[in-house]
Amino acid sequence: MRKLIALFVGAIVCLPTVARAEKERKSPLTDAPVIRRRLELRDKRFEFGVGAGVTIGQDFYNALMIMPKLAFHFNDWISLAGVGGFNVTPGWKSSFNSDIGGALPTDHNTPSIKSPYADDAVATMNHLGYVVVGQVEFIPLSGKIALLSSLFSYFDLYILAGGGIVNLAAKDPMPATCSVSDPPRCKAYTATELTINAGVGAHAFVSRWAAINLELHDLVYKNNASGRDVNGDKVTSTADLEWTNNWVFNLNVQFFLPYKAKISR
Amino acid sequence: MKRLALGLFVILANLSVAKSSLAAEPEAPASDTAGGDKTPADTGPAITPDLDLSEIPGSTEMATPGEAKKGTEGVGAPRKSWEDIVVVPRKAFLKKHRLEIAPFAGITLNDPLIRHYSFGGDLNYYITDVLSVGLEGQYFIKELSERESLVGLQYYLVPTLNKLKYHYALAFGYVPGYGKFGLFNKWIVHWDLTVAIGLGMIRTEIIPRAFGDKAFTNDDIVGHGGLGVRLFVLDWLTLSVTFRDYVYQDAFEYQGRTSLPDPQDTAAVKKASQDHQSQLVQNIMMFFSIGLYVPPSFTYRTPR
Incomplete structure (x- = not known):
């Protein structure tokens, strides 16, 4: 009987304690951040630099652009940036442009029933003049990479979104053969208009204050790149404008200020 | 009675030891x-x-x-x-002596007139953790772009185009870079950078400019180079994005076809096309693939 009482008292006293101990025993890594002493290479730093950009998949004119960029990182995840692009190769024809020009008649003294003359056709094709866009950058991914097991670099990947303006230009917007009707039969679409800017980017840090910056932008704006009838009404007007996706890839060298980066716990 | 007292003493002693142990356990995060x-x-x-x-x-x-x-x-x-506690994660994924079966879907990027969707697969065997040899095969489905349809309306021209049929190649892969990144500083994701070169054959077919004209096919030797990123998801599963540039010499429909003695003689048209209308083609493509590994697991051979 006494043994039973002792066992009962022991059970009452010990069991809650054991249960509590089990409850409080958790992994020591429970609250640990996944990366400790992480270099916060962007947090509250300015970023500035310049690079080169190139259009991808344009119908008639490719563009090689000088692209300055200025950004401020509010923290390691979010930044606000402004990017400019100024076309330094307005005459860089695509192969499709050359094919069109090569297939069309060139001699204005030779009657052409329907096909435009090559120089007129090429004249109404527009090209990028300049681009100025703002963008918010969201940086969910950051890490490091080993190249050939010997070169180590910190990097980040981000998505960007914003808007801006794009300037479209042409050498000879309305050749004489285009103005035979009103609205004209053909006319290059030249304007400065709003554009949507979306894309992805990455920094590959070569030091704590310098990085290679890659960005792929999709500039979405209304355009009629050929300057010719699109909707079949035999004239060229704003009704022929269509939303177009215009890809720009740029590679910049960017510098960061302050010079030193913080390190997380 | 003595036994009862002894029993209670032991229990209380045990209790006090247990509490002491608890006190030594880590506190909740302190200020x-x-x-x-x-x-x-x-x-x-x-x-x-x-x-x-x-x-x-x-x-x-x-x-x-x-x-x-x-x-x-x-x-x-x-x-x-x-x-x-020092935490140094190991390399998350080992590929040596494993077979990768990777079905993929792709799209051509650089032709404004015709777009091709591709479906196929890679079969790669990893000789080491960074070197692989494999086979690649894909089948193409064409789609003409809006720009192609406007060429007739705007310039009264009909474009000369070839469509891709299928492609196969022997490929060699190398992994020059290995990295990891933190996703919102909550999860660590491992990834690697892959490059590949290959040599194979591609079959193309002309799209006749005139309806009713007979088409012919070309079997061209094609070389390619590729660059990709692979994310390691599970011990046997990866996700990849790859860009490949295929380069080959292709024959397009001869522009003077109607002047040939028999425009429907495909052998003669093909010969004339190869002689006069052959040009180097670059096809840049982007692929998404899922990598399935055999055997599905691996063991580390070195101590942590």
Whole structure:
């Protein structure tokens, strides 16, 4: 009987304690951040630099652009940036442009029933003049990479979104053969208009204050790149404008200020 | 009675030991003033050589004065337990002597007139963790772009185009880079950078400019180079994005076809096309693929 009482008292006293101990025993890594002493290479730093950009998949004119960029990182995840692009190769024809020009008649003294003359056709094709866009950058991914097991670099990947303006230009917007009707039969679409800017980017840090910056932008704006009838009404007007996706890839060298980066716990 | 007293004494002693143990367990995260900001580098136990502090050289000089102060105060106070533990994850995925079966879908990027969707697969065997040899095969489905349809309306021209039928190749892969990144500083994702070169055959077919004209096919030798990124999801599963540039000499429909003695004689048209209308073609494509690995698991051969 006494043994039973002792066992009962022991059970009452010990069991809650054991249960509590089990409850409080958790992994020591429970609250640990996944990366400790992480270099916060962007947090509250300015970023500035310049690079080169190139259009991808344009119908008639490719563009090689000088692209300055200025950004401020509010923290390691979010930044606000402004990017400019100024076309330094307005005459860089695509192969499709050359094919069109090569297939069309060139001699204005030779009657052409329907096909435009090559120089007129090429004249109404527009090209990028300049681009100025703002963008918010969201940086969910950051890490490091080993190249050939010997070169180590910190990097980040981000998505960007914003808007801006794009300037479209042409050498000879309305050749004489285009103005035979009103609205004209053909006319290059030249304007400065709003554009949507979306894309992805990455920094590959070569030091704590310098990085290679890659960005792929999709500039979405209304355009009629050929300057010719699109909707079949035999004239060229704003009704022929269509939303177009215009890809720009740029590679910049960017510098960061302050010079030193913080390190997380 | 003595036994009862002895039993109660043992129980109480046990109880007191248990409470003492609990008191020594890590406290809930303490405030900074409790001196909880010690790091393995400044107060922790012996640092193993695995902790590569060389990656953050001069880290103490980078800390702000406030942080440095925090790191020295409260000696002897309870520490945050995770800061005393060195965690060096191993390479998350080993490929050596494993077979990768990777079905993929792709799209051509650089032709404004005709777009091709591709479906196929890679079969790669990894000789080492960074070198592979494999086979690649794909089938194409064409789609003419809006720009192609406008060529007739705007210029009264009909474009000369070839469509892709299928492609196969022997490919060699190399992994020059291996990295990891933190996703919102919550999860670590491992990835690698892959490059590949290959040599194979591609079959193309002309799209006749005139309806009703007979088409012919070309079998061209094609070389390709590729660059890709692969994310490791499970021990047997990866996701990849790859860009490949295919280069080959292709024959397009001869522009003077109607002047040939028999425009429907495909052999003669093909011969004339090869002689007069042959040009180097670059097809840049983007692929998404899922990698399935056999065997589905691996064992580490080196100690942690």
